[in-house]
Amino acid sequence: RLAKESPRKIPIPPGHTAQSLEVALRDLAEILGQQWVKFNDVPLIDGDYHAVPLSHDSYHILDPDDLVPSAVCWPADTEDVVKTVKWANKWKVPIWPISVGRNLGYGGSAPRVRGSLVLDLGRRMDRILSVDTENAVCLIEPGVQYVTLYEHLQEIGVGNDLWVDVPDLPGGSVMGNALERGVGYTPYGDHWAHHIGLEVVTPTGEVIRTGMGSMEGSECWQLFPYGYGPHQDGIFSQSNYGIVTKMGMELLPNPGGVRVFMAAFPRREDLYQAIEIIRPLMIKKIIGNVPMFRLGLQDASLYKTRDDFELDERGIVKPDSLKKVIEELKTGEWVFYAVVYGPDEITQAKYEYVKKQLGQINGTKFYQREDVPPEHYLHNYAHYTTGIPTWRELDRMKWVPNASHMFFAPVSANSGQDAERQSNMCKKRMEEYGFNCLDTFFIGTRAMHHVISFMYNRKDAEERTRALACIRALIDDCAKLGIGEYRTHLALQDQVAKTYNWNDGAIMKFNEKIKDALDPNGILQPGRSGIWPKEYRGKGFEL
Ligand code: FAD
Incomplete structure (x- = not known):
């Protein structure tokens, strides 16, 4: 639908006009398929936990129309994510991946920069790729929710032996929550600590696997987290350095009482x-x-x-x-x-x-x-x-x-x-x-x-x-x-990042160096965790 016909004006990202954005999004629709790209011209309806909107933060603390995407797209697989990232670099459109978008209390499905494109990974990338019952680990895609993983383990007959650590509400993404370093209640309640191995699309569109996944033919990707050399996983949590497309998770063996x-x-x-x-x-x-x-x-x-x-x-x-x-x-x-x-x-x-x-x-x-x-x-x-x-x-x-x-x-x-x-x-x-x-x-x-x-x-x-x-x-x-x-919450990430200020804010300087090296066009989640790419820094985007 053309912007001028829209019931709600489409939010425009920095550096774009309505026309240039429309041309760019039509290009993306050609790449992913028309039905997998949708303009965000819908009324902002808050819904509820079970029907979280992709149009805005349904638990908005700012004006509902402040943290809003221009459009949403639904990649089918890692290859589609790579294509979308390359598209974003070509058209210089900021993108914001979500796994499920139930990050309620911290910004929901909303992007930090108005007019970003939301990549709703979870809708089509929702497969449980493997469950290794002997070693109590699984490999999942972004859309796997706690409740679906739980049900899957029941269906395959191992639900009594292998448990999922669920947080308060089970409709969130196992991956999204772990990337946010969310918490649950069992001995595996520190979710990030119990992930094991990642597949990541970098902001310039390369695909990497971390730990043992970086070795061709290794069967230990979900068994040994480190591999050889520097351990990269940490830089992909609460960050804007990559889009995670696969994640290993440890399952808790039933402790017998x-x-x-x-x-x-x-x-x-x-x-x-x-x-x-x-x-x-x-x-x-x-x-x-x-x-x-x-x-x-x-x-x-x-x-x-x-x-x-x-x-x-x-x-x-x-x-x-x-x-x-x-x-x-x-x-x-x-x-x-x-x-x-x-x-x-x-x-x-x-x-x-x-x-x-x-x-x-x-x-x-x-x-x-x-x-x-x-x-x-x-x-x-x-x-x-x-x-x-x-x-x-x-x-x-x-x-x-x-x-x-x-x-x-x-x-x-x-x-x-x-x-x-x-x-x-x-x-x-x-x-x-x-x-x-x-x-x-x-x-x-x-x-x-x-x-x-x-x-x-x-x-x-x-x-x-x-x-x-x-x-x-x-x-x-x-x-x-x-x-x-x-x-x-998204609205407070700049303020909180500034409080981590030891040695004249050395950690943010380091974060910015990594950001500039990995994401030269600054397309991936500008502003997440207070980390802004160089094009945005000091230009009034901070809240
Ligand atoms: P998403 O919204 O999909 O993602 C979360 C963040 O990670 C987003 O910033 C997103 O950009 C980024 N991200 C997601 N996927 C990717 C990816 N593949 N690659 C790169 N970046 C990505 N949280 C807890 O941790 N524990 C609780 O017990 C808890 N209790 C709650 C209780 C209530 C009543 C409510 C309303 C919320 C609660 N939450 C809790 C907060 C929140 O609902 C969960 O943390 C939820 O799991 C997060 O949403 P999500 O899993 O859909 O992640």
């Missing part, structure tokens, strides 16, 4: 002592998964909306009202969800040990599945920790009307002092801006992702502006103390 439990702590101050107790349990691997330490209010948001509580004039839940709900739901000011794995004799002993340690905190209550009603989140948690997809986390997306959220996700040491400092600081700042602080610590071996669900009404422009201002203030607050985020 599981004991899931929850500990509820009565006081906010218990955070300090609890994390101090949990640290050695993690580092010694007594707790075997990525457990979570969640604020009682955050837990309650799975069952209640904000309006179910008594609020003060800023919209903050009153402490007495929270107390009543905590009693009603039988949770705590903080709740700790964790799991120990292995045969019964082992899990029984480990559970008793963990209980003894955490039981040092006065008033701590312990629950297993048999102690809680059927609607209790602990049952969903039991699914997550055994690799079974659940959609339960969508329940919290009713907290406010038209609820969207951004994640504010700083990293904390596994230390009571750090956790308490971060949690109190974030609560104070968020309440000042009129937001309830809903935080969870996802606990790794030595550090935690402190993930705050920043809920706002996306149809209320004032609330969006306030939410953005608040997160910006939080990023600065944290940076002053040397606290950095592990991942952030």
Whole structure:
């Protein structure tokens, strides 16, 4: 359809006019097939998690028409991706690959530069290429979702033996999430750490395989990650250095038993002592998964909306009202969800040990599945920790009307002092801006992702502006103390990148050198993670 006939004007990327873009996109349609290229002239409808639009960020924090592509294309295979990359270099059109586009809370399917072409890899490149049941690994394409991988393992009869680490919601891409360094709940909860081998199309259209995949005839691509010489994989996560077309993933062998439990702590101050107790349990691997330490209010948001509580004039839940709900739901000011794995004799002993340690905190209550009603989140948690997809986390997306959220996700040491400092600081700042602080610590071996669900009404422009201002203030607050985020929304990537500033920002200078060497025309995801190609640098694109 011609731009002038369009119901919505097609966003034009830098350096183009409507006419030049149309000529370029018609050329792409010739290359990929007419039905595989579509102009983004559709109304911006937010949809929901199950129907995420490719037209814009459905959880928009800026104006919905700010971070929008000019068009979307659907490559069928690596060869099509190469052709599209070469096309982008020829016409100098910025491109933005997505695997599934459910990066909700971090920008959804949207590109950073208005008018980019979105490559929706997942729609046609969605094959599970192999499952090696003996070695517990698989090779996948971008469109493989957690739920489809889970179902595939069931279908081929190995679902009980090999588990997929699922995050909160299973409709995301196994590859897209790992590239973002997302997290789940089993011992394989650090998704990037459990990928093994990549196939990548570079910004100039070469195809490489990393690790053992770089050797003709090797059968160890999904078994040994490094190969020989420098290990390149790291530069392809959270970056704009390549388009990943295949990825190996480790599957978790069934550990032969599981004991899931929850500990509820009565006081906010218990955070300090609890994390101090949990640290050695993690580092010694007594707790075997990525457990979570969640604020009682955050837990309650799975069952209640904000309006179910008594609020003060800023919209903050009153402490007495929270107390009543905590009693009603039988949770705590903080709740700790964790799991120990292995045969019964082992899990029984480990559970008793963990209980003894955490039981040092006065008033701590312990629950297993048999102690809680059927609607209790602990049952969903039991699914997550055994690799079974659940959609339960969508329940919290009713907290406010038209609820969207951004994640504010700083990293904390596994230390009571750090956790308490971060949690109190974030609560104070968020309440000042009129937001309830809903935080969870996802606990790794030595550090935690402190993930705050920043809920706002996306149809209320004032609330969006306030939410953005608040997160910006939080990023600065944290940076002053040397606290950095592990991942952030598109609109905040420049700010967060600047906080990684040791030695006069040496890391960004290094990133820019790599960018300029690999992507001389600056076509691939300009601005991702704050890395701008030279044509864009210092020209007002930063947010
Ligand atoms: P995509 O949107 O496809 O991609 C993510 C990013 O990677 C994009 O920037 C994209 O440009 C880039 N990318 C994707 N594929 C490629 C490729 N092939 N080559 C190069 N670059 C690529 N996240 C978690 O990690 N853990 C959670 O527990 C979690 N819980 C959530 C709960 C709720 C209620 C919501 C709304 C979101 C949650 N998220 C969570 C965030 C998000 O939904 C997931 O991380 C999701 O998996 C990311 O979307 P995706 O997999 O579709 O990736």
